[in-house]
Amino acid sequence: MGKDFFGNDIDLEVGYARGSILKNSFTEKAKQQHAVKKINTRIAELGEDSLYIFTGNIRWNQLKSSDLGITSEEWVGPSLFYPQLKEKALDHLGGDSDKSEVAVFNRTSAGIVSSIMALVKPGNILVSFAPDKKAHPSVSRGAKLAGAKLYEVDTIEELKNVPESSSAVCVVTGVTSELLLLDQELFVEAIKMAKLMNMIVIVDDAYGARIRTILLNQPTALEAGADIVITNNDKAALHGPRAGIMAGNKELVMKASAKASEYGMEARAPIALGVLRSLEQFKPEELIGEMNVGQSLYEGLSKKMGEEYVRKTLLGPEISADNALRYILKRRGMNSKDCAVVPSEFTTAIGFILLEKYGIITTNTCGMPGARVSLRLKTNEDTVSRFGGTAKVVEAVLDSIETVGSYLEDPRKISDLILGHAEGVITK
Structure with missing residues (x-):
């Protein structure tokens, strides 16, 4: 300690x-x-x-008055707006429409925890690669819930020294909640090394999806080789409602989304529709x-x-x-x-x-x-x-x-x- x-x-x-x-x-x-x-x-x-x-975090709900009918209804609504939501989310986060899936969670933490619980088995390894080892608490809490062994690292050398595991997952945080940064070279190298070590790579891009790409001219997480990326819908010029937007490998996103549904951490139709409206208004x-x-x-x-x-x-x-x-x-x-x-x-x-x-x-x-x-x-x-x-x-x-x-x-x-x-x- x-x-x-x-x-x-x-x-x-x-x-x-x-x-x-x-x-x-x-x-x-x-x-x-x-x-x-x-x-x-x-x-x-x-x-x-x-x-x-x-x-x-400016957390307005972006729904229009015209959205308050069948478009935001729980059963029917998603069939009407999901194609547009997927398109806008992939525009924002990168990713090929044919190979990628999109899911929305009630907050980014829920998406991170759901991913860890879906992809890590008890006793397996979860690696957190973050500036100064300051990942969001959802990473350590997700490891605890999954029964995983957590390794916190912030250098490539430390990452290389993580024991081999057949089902290891690495969560890379490019920009922390305190806006500590991984420079582009280290961010890309961490993803590359984790993939060479046969790890599934999740990028916590709550801030980074916009700060890294717009202010620092870095590649999107998926362009850098990540399997999954998740960002906040209420940070860095996205104005709410609060939600986590995930994109990436179809099977892995579906597993995370399914796990979230088991525990009530998914975003319901009105929130998901609000996310679409937020993405449409992003400047x-x-x-x-x-x-x-x-x-x-x-x-x-x-x-x-x-x-x-x-x-x-x-x-x-x-x-x-x-x-x-x-x-x-x-x-x-x-x-x-x-x-x-x-x-x-x-x-x-x-x-x-x-x-x-x-x-x-x-x-x-x-x-x-x-x-x-x-x-x-x-x-x-x-x-x-x-x-x-x-x-x-x-x-x-x-x-x-x-x-x-x-x-x-x-x-x-x-x-x-x-x-x-x-x-x-x-x-x-």
Whole structure:
């Protein structure tokens, strides 16, 4: 078990240290429900325009009024729109229409888990190849559900040293949820090597299907030799509804889709139709616009905090949970021993100040259990403009960090922020 910057044990399933407030998935779900109540209250008091989404996920449902009849009916609808959905998905993800199949899942994580459960047998090997070994938690959770032996690697040499297996699967992540990247050469070589080792290759291209191809001019995952690729329908200029879009080898996609149906993880007809409408409206220039806004936010925040604490990504600034806590401890002249929370709880509390005081929504408050805990600001020009500009966003972030910093020796206040109550808090 690894440790974070402050010596806390990292939960390998989610990639960060748990504390006395966010102890497990149950408390993380309670956190999310508390955020929902806060959003509801803000809308009731200040209206919908008082909210600003900075998660990078714009999750509108793209259905037209004309879609609400037989086209979105569960039994008949797919027969009417599936051919167009397949065409648009393959245009987006690459792949030959005669050799490829397309499936839609209720979220990308569901597609990844379903693929692993369908293609890996108990005791077999699952390899995760991701930048800094930071694959999405769905990979490790899928391995656990399938009873697979998980090997996490981030170099070709480590991949070569994975034991041989007759039914090994390799999940390659080209771009992580924190926008860590594999360069093109490493991405292509990882897929090539895994195939030479007789592995089935699944590419988690949640962000990468657009970031890699549009912003970095890389090949699609299927062009690079992957068997299956899956992307989000609500990230990087696709605007919802939330869903995972999979394409690739017909037999393998069908196996993953069948497994998803067994466990209720497939997307039903209205969601699949919404995906088609989203793909029809996709505009690459919107992604370029998000990149430009992210650059502006990074420059503003790093200038105030220092480049050592803020990481530049292609879509905006990212402050790791460790760096956020390091920054405020230095600002306040405090020792880490005086801090009553772990880094993930600190950034979550920052998210709640941003939400309550400014209406800024981040994954720190609304993310599903296991979501990344770094403070990430990803949005578009319209949202920043409505808020009042880049300088105002930076001011809100700094104020929220300082506010939570004043609570560091009082875990009950932080617990109140995160969960809405102070019961069950165990101080360090």
